[in-house]
Amino acid sequence: MQTGAFMKSLVSIPEGRIFNTFFTPDNIRLIESLGDVVWHSGDTKMSESELIEKIGDCDAYIALWGSPALTERVLEAAPRLRLMTVLGSTVAPFVSDAMWDRGIRVISGFEWYAESTAEGAISYMLSALRQIPFYSERLKREGVWSTPEDYTDGLLYKTVGIVGYGGVGKHLARMLSPWNVKLKVCDIKDIPAEEKQRYKIEQCGMDELFSSCDVISINLPYTQNTHHIINEELISRAKRGALIVNTARGAVIDEAALVKHLQAKDIRAALDVFEKEPIEPDNPILTLDNALLTPHQAGVTTNLRAILTRELLLESADFIDSGLPLKNEITREYARGMSKK
Secondary structure: OOOOOOOOEOOOOOOOHHHHOOHHHHHHHHHHHHHHEEEOOOOOOHHHHHHHHHHOOOOOOOOOOOOOOOOHHHHHOOOOOEEEOOOOOOOOOOOHHHHHHHOEEEEOOHHHHHHHHHHHHHHHHHHHHHOHHHHHHHHHHHOOOOOOOOOOOOOOOOOEEEEEHHHHHHEEEEEEHHHEEEEEEOOOOOHHHHHHHOOOOOEEHHHHHHHOEEEEEEOOOOOOOOOOOOHHHHHOOOOOOOOOEEEOOOHHHOOHHHHHHHOOOOOOEOOOOOOOOOOOOOOOHHOOOEEEEOOOOOOOOHHHHHHHHHOOOHHHHHHHOOOOOOOOOOOHHHOOOOOOO
């Protein structure tokens, strides 16, 4: 806990419902107790010009979705800036080489988002396998209790593939342990032996993962290298009836290829993200009964926003005022692998 009240921060988040979920009355009181605050007034996104006008002698820049990046032009107007605090997960849209070169540090809510997304992925797996939305809607709309043809599936003892062993993938491996699943993980880096043993992970290539797993969870950041990395060839290798869960970014999967195999009833899907968002009303995926769809909600749940904001504000003040180490720092190297949007 920081002991002084010296930090001056700029909050670039526009007023409105999203702002209120992060900056609850308690968090507003907290940040104002930690030092001076420059607020972005108005309900539209802050422009770079507005940021330049307001950032002046601020020590910390607090950003969220749509906030301006710390470009060289902005930095010229911010001689005292030492820290950027991103209340979202990825920092890629906000950083710049000029910022890193000047030694400005970055923290974000990445860990909260990663853990919550892993929770979301499991909830989608269970909902899709057990067909919870279908049976709920049928009961409410048609009054049908059950039929001899009803079929439910489950997660217990399945072979589950995790594509990408970053923040979300690691939490997912841990959370899946109680279901006694067989875990197969594909990642470009070698997984530490201790973690393989702890979670009973078999590391394998993408082809083997798709051809052998009952459930496949996509947890890759969206970068130039991961665009459509889940392509027609891979999807065609999937076991018949396999469930593909995507809580990462839509364009990691070739959506046209995915739709083709869903229409053929080769596979099932639980999708939280799409190539174009919001999803277009004529997208054929909206008509498929073997696709569970949600509107990009797998990330941090609304109730966690105030919690992570409080923790990151305190961490910011500890660093600025007392020089304490950063616990949620994102390095330049790590930021390179984060989703750009």
